Amino acid sequence: MSSSTVVILDFGAQYTQLIARRVREFNVFSVVLPCTAQLEEIRALNPVGVVLSGGPSSVYDADAPKADPAVLGLGLPVLGICYGMQFMAHHLGGRVEPADKREYGDAVATVAVENRLFAGLPRELQVWMSHGDSVIDLPEGFVVAATSHSALASIADETRRMYAVQWHPEVAHSKQGTELLRNFVFEICGAKADWTSEAFIESTVARIREQVGPDGHAICGLSGGVDSAVAAVLVARAIGDRLTCIFVNNGVLRKNEFEQVQRNMREKLGLNVVAVDASKRFLSQLGGITDPETKRKIIGREFIAVFDDEAAKILRGQEKAGEVAHDVGGKEVAWLVQGTLYPDVIESSSVKGPSQTIKSHHNVGGLPENMKLKLIEPLRDLFKDEVRRFGADLGMPQEVLERQPFPGPGLAVRIVGEVxxxxxxxxxxxxxxxxxxxxxxxxxxxxxxxxxxxxxxxxxxxxxxxxxxxxxxxxxxxxxxxxxxxxxxxxxxxxxxxxxxxxxxxxxxxxxxxxxxxxxxxxxxxxx
Structure with a gap:
């Protein structure tokens, strides 16, 4: 996908995803891993640098997020941010203590020692702080690179290419934050700006083609929204007519959406769409249910059940809706394509770090463990704006790409209480x-x-x-x-x-x- 990858280790900060976005805005691929990621997993990505995110804990807390300190000895450039700076100092022999006064909000960091991280930046930086602990004693080999009114604001060891800042350069309130991150990514890590739409499309299509194989068939859970539409077009480019898109009326679509989506997907995108009206099936299962998570789980479960039913029909060489024969040559249907995005994954589970689960999404948290189909999620690591950009480069019409997001569980999560x-x-x-x-x-x-x-x-x-x-x-x-x-x-x-x-x-x-x-x-x- 890219010759340069920056790994971001997540210590539970609410801004971790912003770090990933900032790096990607430089056309450099970034991946967020939980701070507990094994060294082998990090090495396997062949990163050019590592960023240690912020986090809400103290390094001395019993339940503080743990990372293998050996990550600091990989010989890669490292940038610690907030908690990441404290983690770096603590594990390299420095000392961290609770500050006399919490530093929160806008602040000024004064550069004390010029280095490559601050190249081209003014001596006084407008930054945004959010920390209760501070680095008191430096690890061996480090110098104070910047100060604020109440704490050490930055430390650095240029020989080992290790840098840390107490503020959050990824947020908009840090005025020179983007330039600072750019210095780390390009001047220190030596990354190449080669993560482009063309590279993503080419590598994703190749990966899907290899996954499905020469004889495999896939079905796509099509919603008509941007995410599933771009996912379907990518898979269709990889395996052609061996993709069948299934659009399910779950009873909680918007008005006239069942008919409109079918027209758009067939006429504007040329996709092979099978429409299934399962509204009565879904609504009967939702009757009497008021808990939001239960509603999402039910919809996820029923979606997969419908997909399993349709896959069986395709496997038999028949598609009975409308009594139209649908012959795919008897090929096995083994794959389910979904338009899952990165925010879906982050809010549905803590697999990317110790952040708390907010709520599940039907295409992530609602999937049953005994699902018969294997998943293809080509957009799983993308943000919405990236999906739209890549969709445009796939030649998809703006009418489809500019459609506002619509939740997988549909109107069920916009009807508070019973559906x-x-x-x-x-x-x-x-x-x-x-x-x-x-x-x-x-x-x-x-x-x-x-x-x-x-x-x-x-x-x-x-x-x-x-x-x-x-x-x-x-x-x-x-x-x-x-x-x-x-x-x-x-x-x-x-x-x-x-x-x-x-x-x-x-x-x-x-x-x-x-x-x-x-x-x-x-x-x-x-x-x-």
Whole structure:
């Protein structure tokens, strides 16, 4: 994929993924590994450098995230960030102690000793701090490279190419952070900027072709969104007509989506699509369920069950939907293609480090252990903006690529509480109004996600001189770059007014509309 890889060891910081993104923005491939990764796993990636992330712990905590100190002796350039700096100092013979005063927020770091990490940067750096411990005594061979008003801000051993900063250069608040990381990646690690769309597409297609083999067949769980569509196009490029895309109506799609997605995928992308209406099957399983995680698990389980059923039909050389023969030459169906992204993986499990699980996604945390199909997830290590960029280079139309993200569990996680056919219909009608008005205002492409949420809250209203007692609808619109963090969008009042008026007047069952002004964190983008 790339001749240069930077490994980032995750100690549980909420900003670890930002480090990976910054490195990739230089067209250098980066991979995040848990801090507990074995040396053999790190060496196998043949990295040009290692970054030690920040983290919420103290190096002296009994449950502090542990990494093999031998990673510091691999002979590779190392950059420690915040906790990473303390880990480096502690394990190389220095001393770390709790600071007299926690240093948090904007600060100024003054460069004390020029080195390659600070090449071309001003002597005073605008930085963002977040630490309670500080390095007190330096390890042998290190010098103080920068100071702040209350702590050592940077240490360095240029002979061993080991550098550390107490601040977070990956966040936007650190004004020269991007330049500092660029110095580490190129000037110190000697990386090559060769992780491009062309290289990714070429290597991914080759890997898929090898995985599936010359006779294997794959099916793709197609949702109609950007992720599954790009995944399907990549796999189709690798194995051609041995890919069958299955689009399932799970009963919680948006209004008219079942028909629209089929047209887009067949006509605009030329994919072989089998449509399966399993809405009754899903809704019957969701009846009476209110717990968000349980809903996600049910949808994940039923998706796989449907895929298994369809794979069996293909294996028999028949596809009975519409009574149309679907012969794939009797080849074995062994692979399931999914458009899983990196944020899905991060929020669904702690496999990338000791960070806490937020919630599972149907295509990650909801997969049953006894699944019959083997997974192909060509986008698993990508962020959403990278997927869109690579999709454009695959020649995919902007209409598909610019579609706002839609959760795998569909409207089930936008209906707080029990999912019923009546509530699905109510939310479908409300959501259609939100999307239409956002598009009419010319805001659809500017906003990461904009949608309606149906709340299990009823309130009294007055319509036509009559008392009503109906549901509350929440409107959600957020800006984001990758879904890991998000800020709520200050929609124009006139747009909000129109949306509210239309929903209350046109959607039977809703008499009150509210606007969600919560960012992520502390909230999540979806309500469940």
């Amino acid at each position: 019923t056919p009546e509530r699905v219909s109510i939310l479908q009608n409300a959501d259609e109004i939100v999307v239409n008005e956002i598009k009419k205002a010319g805001l659809y492409r500017e906003i990461w996600q904009s949608f309606a949420v149906l709340l299990p809250v009823k309130s009294v209203g007055v319509m036509g001189d009559q008392r009503t007692y109906a549901y509350t609808c929440a409107i959600r619109a957020v800006h984001s770059g990758d879904g890991m963090t998000a800020d709520w969008v200050p929609l124009p009042y006139e747009v909000l007014r129109t949306i509210s008026s239309r929903i209350v007047n046109e959607v039977r069952g809703i008499n009150r509309v509210v606007y969600d002004v919560t960012s992520k964190p502390p909230g999540t983008i979806e309500w469940e």
